[in-house]
Amino acid sequence: MECSATGKDNCRCTYRSCSRRGNCCQCVAYHRSKGEFTACFFSPEAERSYDRSFKRLLADRGR
Numbered sequence: 001m002e003c004s005a006t007g008k009d010n011c012r013c014t015y016r017s018c019s020r021r022g023n024c025c026q027c028v029a030y031h032r033s034k035g036e037f038t039a040c041f042f043s044p045e046a047e048r049s050y051d052r053s054f055k056r057l058l059a060d061r062g063r
Contacts, residue, residue: 012044037053039052045060
């Protein structure tokens, strides 16, 4: 599968200095290797916590 970057302007991650910001393939691979979800799964408020855990995702979706 080919992967294309979304570009930094369309990336929902608020961690501005991340080297993977705007590159979805690298971002997904990185967070998956750590057992985490990417910023695009979370609401803007939850994303800013930088807690990418499944527990946080469930709490965010259940609000």
